Amino acid sequence: MTDLELKNVTLNVKQGGKHVNILDDVSFVFPREHMVLVSDSRVSSVALLDLLCRRLIPQRGKMLYRGWVSWPIGHTGPFSVAVTGTQATSHFATLYGVERDLAIDFMASEFQGAKQLNRPIYTWPRPLQNQFMLLMTLIPSFDVYLVDSNIVLVDDVAFTQRFLQLFSARIRGRTALFTARQARVVKQICTSAVIIRGGKLTRTTDVDEALKIRDKGSAQTETAVEESFAMQEDDFLL
Numbered sequence: 001m002t003d004l005e006l007k008n009v010t011l012n013v014k015q016g017g018k019h020v021n022i023l024d025d026v027s028f029v030f031p032r033e034h035m036v037l038v039s040d041s042r043v044s045s046v047a048l049l050d051l052l053c054r055r056l057i058p059q060r061g062k063m064l065y066r067g068w069v070s071w072p073i074g075h076t077g078p079f080s081v082a083v084t085g086t087q088a089t090s091h092f093a094t095l096y097g098v099e100r101d102l103a104i105d106f107m108a109s110e111f112q113g114a115k116q117l118n119r120p121i122y123t124w125p126r127p128l129q130n131q132f133m134l135l136m137t138l139i140p141s142f143d144v145y146l147v148d149s150n151i152v153l154v155d156d157v158a159f160t161q162r163f164l165q166l167f168s169a170r171i172r173g174r175t176a177l178f179t180a181r182q183a184r185v186v187k188q189i190c191t192s193a194v195i196i197r198g199g200k201l202t203r204t205t206d207v208d209e210a211l212k213i214r215d216k217g218s219a220q221t222e223t224a225v226e227e228s229f230a231m232q233e234d235d236f237l238l
Contacts, residue, residue: 003143003175004030004052004069006201009061013047022047024199025061030144034176035203036186038210039196045179048196049146052177067143068096073134074150074181085117085124085132089139096140103139110135110166112159127155134163138170145176152182180214187211 011023022044039045049072050056052063083091086104093103108114113128121129130153137145151167153160168189177194178186186207193210195202204210 002029002031003066005064007062007064009058009063011047011051011056011058013043015043021199026201028201030175030177032175033192034171034190036178036180036190036193036207036210038180038193038214040213044196049148049179053146068140069144070137070142070146072146072148073137074148082120082122084119085121088121092136092139098139106139107135127153131159138166143174145171145174147176147178148181150181152185180211183211
């Protein structure tokens with residue numbers, strides 16, 4: 001079974017004033033598995049996620065979807081307007097067809113900052129904002145989960161363990177594509193890898209070997225790429 005397919009897709013992006021070839025006439029079927037996305041370039045990983053969630057449009061080819069695709073989970077840009085946690089939860093529930101009261105009850109029971117839900121989100125400490133955005137991903141039920149793998153809060157082990165428990169249950173039997181930003185997590189969750197290299201996509205079941213490609217990549221470019229895409233992350237927030 002598959003919920004996501006590329007047909008003869010060509011994708012180029014502009015980075016640092018230059019055009020970067022990401023995909024060159026690629027046809028690829030994403031299996032209904034938990035996969036880690038590996039590349040020696042953070043630009044390629046970000047661009048593919050943006051393509052799959054329709055933030056980028058390919059120069060050629062088409063994408064076939066069967067079901068709902070998430071936003072890149074793990075993005076935590078700043079909130080730009082003074083919505084409260086309750087308002088944001090209500091909005092997401094309505095947007096994705098979830099009963100509003102159930103969504104608010106879920107957030108009240110799982111969110112460590114539940115007492116602050118009626119305050120504007122931008123006033124919360126950043127750790128609570130991070131928690132809130134991760135929990136928001138559990139409100140809808142997606143068919144395809146795209147995860148830019150900042151789903152471990154290193155300063156909050158208890159929350160991370162609980163979130164991973166809930167998230168693992170939610171993605172069971174669904175397609176999930178993780179970037180390799182937190183290798184320890186993806187090694188536990190992913191059973192295969194999708195490799196971006198030379199404008200092509202290939203799949204392997206040897207996750208450890210695939211992650212070596214990422215290790216060989218230049219870590220020096222990651223900060224620049226994060227800054228380049230930082231403003232775009234705001235598009236997902238309220």
